[in-house]
Amino acid sequence: MTINSIQNEIIEEFSVFSEWLEKYEYLIELGKDLPLIDDKFKKDEYLIKGCQSKVWLHAELIDGNIKFTADSDAIITKGIIGLVIRVFSDHTPQEIIDTDLYFIDKIGLQEHLSPTRSNGLLAMLKQIKMYALAFQAKQK
Amino acid sequence: MNNQSTYFDIEKVRADFPILNTSVNGKPLIYFDNGATSQKPTAVITAINNFYSHQNSNIHRGVHTLSQNATNAFEEARKKVQLFVNAEHNHEIIFTRGTTESINLIAHTFRKQFLKKGDEIIISTMEHHSNIVPWQLVCEENEAVLKVIPINDKGELLIDEYKKLISSKTKLVSITHVSNTLGTINPIEEIIKIAKENGAYTLIDGAQAVPHTKIDVQKLDCDFYVFSGHKMYGPTGIGVLYGKEKILNNLPPYQGGGDMIKTVSFEKTTYNELPHKFEAGTPHIAGGIGLGVAVDYMNNIGIENIEAYEQELLTYATTQIKTINGIRIIGEAQKKAGVLSFLVNNTHPSDIGLIIDKLGVAIRTGHHCTEPLMNRLGIPGTARASFSFYNTKKEIDIFVDAVSKAVKMLA
Secondary structure, eight states, rough: HHHHHHHHHHHHTTOOOOOOHHHHHHHHHHHHHHHOOOOGGGGGGGEEESOEEEEEEEEEEEEEEEEEEEEEHHHHHHHHHHHHHHHHTBBOOOHHOOOOOHHHHHHHHHGSSTTTTTSSSSEEEEEEHHHHHHHHHHHO | OOOOSSSOOHHHHHHTTTGGGGETTEOOOOOOOOOOOOOOOOHHHHHHHIIIIOOOOOOSOOOOOHHHHHHHHHHHHHHHHHHTOSEEEEEGGGEEEEEHHHHHHHHHHHHHHHHHHHHHEETTOOOOGGGHHHHHHHHHTTTTTTEEBBBBSOOOOOOHHHHHOOOTEEEEEEEEETTTTTTTBHHHHHHHHHHHTTTTTTEOTTTTTTTSOOOOHHHHSSSSSEESSGGGOOOOEEEEEEEHHHHHHHHHOOOOOTEEEEEOSOOEEEEEEEEEOOOOOOOOOOHHHHHHHHHHHHHHOOHHHHHOOOOHHHHHHHHHHHTTTTTTEEOOOBBBBBBEEETTTTTTHHHHHHHHHTTTTEEEOOOOOHHHHHHHHHHHHHEEEEEOOTTOHHHHHHHHHHHHHHHHHHH
């Protein structure tokens, strides 16, 4: 699946929710279910520190695709991270560099990316692009 | 629980604050983030509007009528603040941008005048970053030493430890009156007295105290007392530095510019008298006037009534929130202002804050700009509800239900 078809799939999934709390319930479930990161990567080296919550992000290149794993100490943030990983993980650096993230806006979670939320998500998205650039440079 | 107050007509008071009628996420707003900033009564909003509509002009320099009127209104506000905190002179009230700027003003000028290598400054574990970082900068620059009064697990200062820290080397003790994170009301009378016995100057951060309790700077006998307008129902961008006349006169100017000078030549500039010496440039005139009106508003309700009612809200909220399983109240000092910090089981405070926001309840989550305090307590942050006299027990009921719901969702 392309990155965009995964984004569209998530938008479709969220279209059934009429209420905010339902969205949050879903994100909480996602956050609970997903074992997102190996404990050995849950250290300061991989930490993106927000004012509100912490995010850990790890990336490795496997057979030309980047595999992202991540975690957060706050569960709603973790749920959103789960979605972001689902979108970007297992794609080539070039695909990740070329694709714009739009699903967060479309499912009404853009406020979570505002700098004032300071939950580490915005920094995490920047970091994902940085990893893609770095791996691409390495491949060349 | 009904909206009742034996101290004043709560419905009438609520009607004075237009924002309390708004909805958030389709629910009536319940505003419990008063520690961050308070809402503004119509009287304050009108005063600001009125200034720009009818009085706007620069102050302290015009001969024309508008300028005279604006100057009078601004200086009248200073007088109101003076009486509100019972300063001896109105020129002991310096208008700043807020508590942070007031502390920085003192840190910067005090360093130059009084601080030598090896001198010591005492703060406490529960200080806001704005009463930590300016002193760290000053200590670094002057090779002075910063000492920190520890706290107990309830969030109370250990006065015996303070007595051990203080000595003839201590030049300044800078302590918060009320903790923004825990609500602890510190025994500042005793702290100031001990500082005096050791020849140290005293600065009290009153940002969380002035909106909620009677302040008498002469009785306290502190050298500096600082606070913000926007936490006491006034506008943002205006704050106060109270300082004793004699000490303020001894301090060098902070910023250079217009209004703070007497004469300027390239050879020698002489400085203006208090308070203008510390108010370089055009001040926040509308803000000052708005703050004066906020003071009038508080006086009309009566600060004693405000304090008593807010204590009632705190007691009620504390009792009600304890009905939630797994609740842990952070900050259980014997004397507390209307601040309720809490954690529930292993849930992250930001998750609780996000969910109850969707239910219309505004609280603060995070470390509240008190990271060293969070480290001392071994927690990443708290969820904090902070009350004001326009809040009600009915709102507390809705808030407690919302937190319960969030906890269930997160369990």
